Amino acid sequence: MRERWPLIIFAAVMVAVPSIPGMPPFWIVLLDNIGLSALVAMGLVLLTGVGGLTSFGQAAFVGFGAYTTAVLSANYGVSPWLTLPLSLLVAGGAAVLLGLVTVRLSGHYLPLGTLAWGLGLFYLFSKLAFLGRNDGISGIPPLSIGALKMLDPGTIYYAIWIAVLLSALLTMNLLDSRTGRAIRALRRGHVAAEAFGVYAPSAKLLVFIYAAVLAGLSGWLYAHFTRAVNPTPFGAQAGIEYLFVAVVGGAGYVWGGVLGAAIVVILKEVLQSYLPLLLHGEGQLETIVFGILLVALLQLAPTGLWPWLTSWLPLKPAGKKPNTSLTLPARERPTDMPDLLLQIDNARKQFGGVVAVNNVSFDVQAREIVALIGPNGAGKSTTFNLITGVLPATSGNISMLGRPIGKAPPQDVVKLGIARTFQHVKLVPDMTVLENVAIGAHLRGHAGALSSMIRLDRADEAKLLAEAARQIARVGLAEQMDQLAGSLSLGQQRIVEIARALCVDPVLLLLDEPAAGLRHMEKQRLAALLRELRAGGMSVLLVEHDMGFVMDLADRIVVLDFGTKIAEGTPAAIKTNPEVIKAYLGATA
């Protein structure tokens, strides 16, 4: 409840504002506009700042919302309250269609794609006869509750700000949940999230639809606020401006959207009224200042003004205290666990003419620690990527517990109980250690986006966090649980990755250079942990360069060189194997 206080105070202030005596009506209009803009920006925060999908096309979704209610309520006399769900549905439906095409675009193609359909839709709005072409639609009825007609800016003010506050609340709830963590993990690339069962395309589509629905809501309110719509506010310029709002406020923060909207709307008003007096020029002077400010902001404060503002306030998020007595059901293991877990049979991976993994075969038995060693470029990490489904094998078979996984996507591989860490740490640096580790338990929770928004997910969520906290304590990082993952040393981040992998409740743990960057004592602790896991029935396959660590720990060692297996055996046998010595030290050694 404590973290809700700022929100409650803010809501109280917003309720009180219109009744301040002597409040100029024009300021209320500005606040209405801020609210409308904040709704769209909040969607963009989720889409761009959190999910990493830049969209220049949000104005088009505002247009969908506004035109839906305009056509139905002005032309067909449908009640505005009935058109609300329809407006949201049309905006969301359009997002599904556009999103299916767009979110698959990679990198910079995506923002360009949104710019393209944003422009296309703008021209469509301005050319279609039933939308009134360039003149648009007028005579839209006001919102009304009983006899109260929301005709003036002072009454629709409440409708707008209730929508803003509710959306902010729902958005924050969503971000602080199982689905929210999956979304937040996407911005750093999808490989890590997918390794723990997140379906990146559907998570992306979800935020895309969410942002569009918020924009549609803003459009619905806008139509009943101005009571006339025309294509201009839904064009490319407006789409760019919404992105500007989100960037100014802080694209990674829900309240950044509101702050950005306030700054931009007020700034625009001030510029529009005073710049012409100052420069005696005609029109659009504010866009010049806008453009320059946008560039200056990117150079000086790329994360926006909200984080800068909050660093001055005494608002420190209280760390979560998971109740560790809650438990998740353990993975169902066959009672007669077979001895053979992972079998790799003639696996081959070619990148063009380069053979990274050349017909390698080996296996991992139950309760066994197997080390995969070899000089740099030997194909060790590629082998990991083949096992976990990040890369498809060119040929050969890989199976887990008798089931072929050679063609399976990463999400299916992790379901079979294979969890991994990465050679180059893939944590979300601006999430806490606890939240990062909880991503590992993604598949063990069930709450969806909707139930998270209205907090029906708390029981499920508490169990996930409890599991995460337990695994963090197990690897010895309980002290650092509430710190941001990015603030830890590289060695500690590797350990966090192990905790995240343990959250899967794996049968087989794949560790890619877990000891790199660890100090001597930390390495010993890690070795002790891995032995404990083996004693508990888990198998470990690890890639490691620290020979002392490997020789002490592993039951069996597989040596790769230039993609080919050159030896396999116990540590003692490997130490004296001439092939291995040759690969590591050269022929003359």
Next chain:
Amino acid sequence: MNTTIMLFLLQDGITNGAIYALLGLALVLVFAVTRVILIPQGEFVTYGALTYASLAAGQMPGTAKLAFAMGLVAFAFDLYAARKSLHWQRIARAFALNVVFPGLVLAATVWAAGQRPPAGINLVLALLIVAAIGLSLYRVVFQPLAHTSVLVLLIASVGCHLALQGLGLLFFGAEGQRGPTLLNASAVLGPLRFTGQGMAVYGITIAFIVALWLFFGLTLYGKALRATAVNRLGARLVGIRTTLSGQIAFLLAATIGALSGILIVPITTLYYDSGFLIGLKGFVAAIIGGLVSYPLTAVAALLVGIVEAFSSFYASNFKEVIVFTLLIPVLVLRSLAAPAVEEEKD
């Protein structure tokens, strides 16, 4: 549809397509070297065209002053960046590039504006003014952001577009302008009339495509520019001056943009904000070319021009809708063809 109309539409499409090809090439060039998706390319087009038209009408274009002002800002940036190690040679170079060069251009423009000089001189002046603007734009906006992600650069690029378009309205007003033709000759072939202007468009486009292709494919310096795009740090480590590469790319892009503008302003009336749409069509072509291939971009640009010409004949209302919607299937194909295992860095 009869053959004559079809030939007319084709000719129209190819002429427009050639302009889009020039712009597409400039976009590919800038992206390949600096990773900037150059939205303000359209402003280079309008600035070039309207500066040329203003000079021809005996007016003083505001762009010359802008070039000088941006030069001063760029010089201030250079001074600030070099505050810890003031090497006189470097300062002198920056001064010459950012202050003396636009200053001379401004002086020449002030002189020319009263004289109504021949079209050739106007053309050169317009190119120099826009080139100076392009150069300073890189120094002031993009060089400080050079290490950031493509997305940050893209947003900055949009900011530049807003500012420059607003300035365009300030300089040239809301009315459209046309400029005098460069070549007055014309030839008739069957039902088609080939104007000297049209031939100039084709000739210059082809020359640029071949030149850029050769420059990047065959010369060491072209390869150095490409290396900068792939890995700035790596390029610096092997001795490539990455800021110089960026400057050259922007200089070339601004010049190409201005030239395209000057080529079309005798054919169509241009307004202060026409450039954005023209530039975006160059984009559609550049993206079809994957932002890397010059010949493919040129072919795609011709295609865009032809699609536009035919859709303006059959469904003129939906011309823009069709052209921009064309981009989406292309983007999808591009993404599917290269599903890079990318890991965005902040």
